[in-house]
Amino acid sequence: MCTVRCHIQVEVENGEVVWVQGNPHTGMDGALCPRGAAGIALLKDDERPHGPMIRDGRRGEGKWRRVTWEEAFGHVAAKLTEITAKYGSRSILFSDRGGPFPDLHQAFVRALGTPNYCNHDVSCARNTNHAALSVFGFGRKGLSYDLKNARHVVLQTRNIMEAVNVKEVKDLTAAMDKGCRLSVIDVRSTITATKAHDFFLVKPGTDYAFNLAILHTLIKDQLHDREYVDKYVKDFDRLALFVEPYTPAWAEQETGVPARRMVELAGRLAEAAPAIIWHPGWNTARYRDSFYVSRTAYLINVILGAVGAKGGLPLVAKAGDVGHPGLKSLTGLFPKPEEKRADGVGWKYPHLDAGPGVLNQALEAARTGDPYPVKAYLCYRHDPLTALPDPDAVRQALDEMDLLVSMTFSWSDTAWYSDVILPLSTYFERESIIAQKDGLKPYFFVRQRAVEPRYDTKAEWEIFTGILNQLGVKGWDFQSIEDIWRYQLQDTGFTAEALSETGTIPLTDKPQYKDRASLKFKTLSGQVEVINDKWEKAGHPSLKPYEPPQAPPAGTFRLIFGRCALHTQGHTVNNPLLNEAMPENELWIHTRAAAGLGLADGDLVRVSNNSHSSEAHSSEPHSAEIRAKVTDIIHPECVFMIHGFGHKLPVETRAYGKGAADHELMTEGLTKWSPAGGGLNMQENFVRVSKV
């Protein structure tokens, strides 16, 4: 039900799914989050697309013609051929929501001959990934979080008990049962904060100040791991010099957290080190300096010796590290396109990682035709009109496309605006390719088809194969998923049968902690780099002086968004069970701020932003009505709502008109991003609140 893709076990009787639980063979012990438990309601939901459709009316008008799959594939292939003939294959853009199966998606994109593969990460973890790249030379997935063995975990921009990854929550709670301390830094008391030993309520946008003060204290009080630092850290002296003025007393003025508490936290971390994890963040598409928040989080882990340590952030092991060849790459079937990317990654932004690119910049290329026209957009299980801020701006980019296709299992704003809908089977009804999971115990895993599709829907490999066959692409010769599995496993010595019983093939039974005395980093120097030349050359200082956040203009609040354990992005709010459990979101507002506006808990309020007009685009003012949750446990400068509500599609009768959509209130949100870290700054927006 979400991108985590927890391992599940499904019980089927007479072709019907009757039970779903966490896969007991892979450490899930039956556990699921509420969304996972509501999966059967998705399967049975008749308010999802039932078959392939081609748009009949204007875009967004909701007039559709049901067609056969052959006609749908033929239509998409004909349009792609026409667009490619006119603008070249580079004019095709594809995006997805990431996850463990990118090899199939990237193979499909390469087969189309375009360099423009993107995922959603510009609105999620791009800043964290680039922070890891700039410090270690490998991305954020090059490190594990050994939560199970940790002695102190700090969560900052990571609301682990609501933006749930079930295995991570289980590991953390198991560690806490054994005495692990939990510290949470946030602008409101989340469910995670309620479980913490220490909660630090910070002023919005000041996390960087908090982290600089912790680095200052660790270094000044010599609490860091000097042996580790001498061995692995390049330019530590420059870090020490840089953080010298950032004292806890100074940070108290910025963050609102008493200096004494920051000093205490630094001391406690040093006591527990190296079995500590200062989480570098998951969705860090937040503030203009979030890249630097992640970088300093990594550096705190580094100087406490936690990187590579048991109970800290061990380097991941891959198949090769435990003596197994990895899966054969599907992407490798096709040559890498030589064209430069439309989003500028690799040339205009040489320091950014080409993998999933930066989608806001690809859409900007579509809008302007610079560096070249982008005319076809294939969205796989991704709803950029909801996932990205400022839908007016996104729509202006989509309007430049001659073809917009949604491959989706649920209705979404993007699907509704598309030219063609290719409905995806739910995860119970479709297989995946085999995926390889690196980590302390690397393994292969696969999703199997539990039941046949209830409606006229298809698996992603079937949809991609259908389009490629219609295009006559050479080199994609697979007729079945078994053919694909056989190809992937070719060099591994395993067969697909080995996966059939438990869904996984473990490649080792022992956690692989690399020798902490001989760690290897992928930077040019081979060391942890405080100063990264690639970023410096691109004009982004590695040690950026702190700048205070913008204060909310008079009469406004900073808009903060987040997740809850009952919903995933926007695509579960119409799920019958989850909608019943939580039909709408609320606007958290501090008691004092509410009193100033004459608001009581439960009042209906209007939240509004401003219109704007710029060279890039213009948009109308947006406002939404939502119930107020008046509370003491949020910083008074901000208001908060859970993302993904405020649906307005007539085909989603349960979600229709319930709650407010945060992304519509993010004025100029598509242009507010961090060229240093690649993430959007989605919490740099201010709204007005009034009683309805």
Ligand code: SF4
């Ligand atoms: S976190 Fe919940 S919704 Fe996501 S994959 Fe796991 S069980 Fe499913």
